[in-house]
Amino acid sequence: MSRHVSVKIADRVRSAARNRCGYCLSPQHLVMARLEIEHIVPFAKGGSNDESNLWLACPICNRYKSDKTTAIDPQTGETAALFNPRTWGGDKQG
Numbered sequence: 001m002s003r004h005v006s007v008k009i010a011d012r013v014r015s016a017a018r019n020r021c022g023y024c025l026s027p028q029h030l031v032m033a034r035l036e037i038e039h040i041v042p043f044a045k046g047g048s049n050d051e052s053n054l055w056l057a058c059p060i061c062n063r064y065k066s067d068k069t070t071a072i073d074p075q076t077g078e079t080a081a082l083f084n085p086r087t088w089g090g091d092k093q094g
């Protein structure tokens with residue numbers, strides 16, 4: 001399976017994300033590079049190209065997240081799931 005996402009799906013994700021990064025919320029017009037379609041569950045870890053697994057991210061957030069799905073919570077020292085921008089409901093606001 002290819003990680004390629006069709007233009008049609010990419011356009012729908014971009015619209016649902018209101019054309020801003022799902023992590024730092026930077027809008028496209030304030031980011032020098034094109035916002036990227038990212039896999040919430042990384043493709044390298046079995047994440048699919050299904051629209052429900054895709055969101056928009058700026059290159060900085062996307063590179064920082066990389067293929068991680070969890071991180072250590074600095075307050076508890078426990079492993080915690082990374083933020084999922086689709087659960088935030090940003091596509092339903094405004």
Ligand SMILES: [Zn+2]
Pocket residue numbers: 021022023024025026057058059060061062
């Ligand atoms: Zn970002």
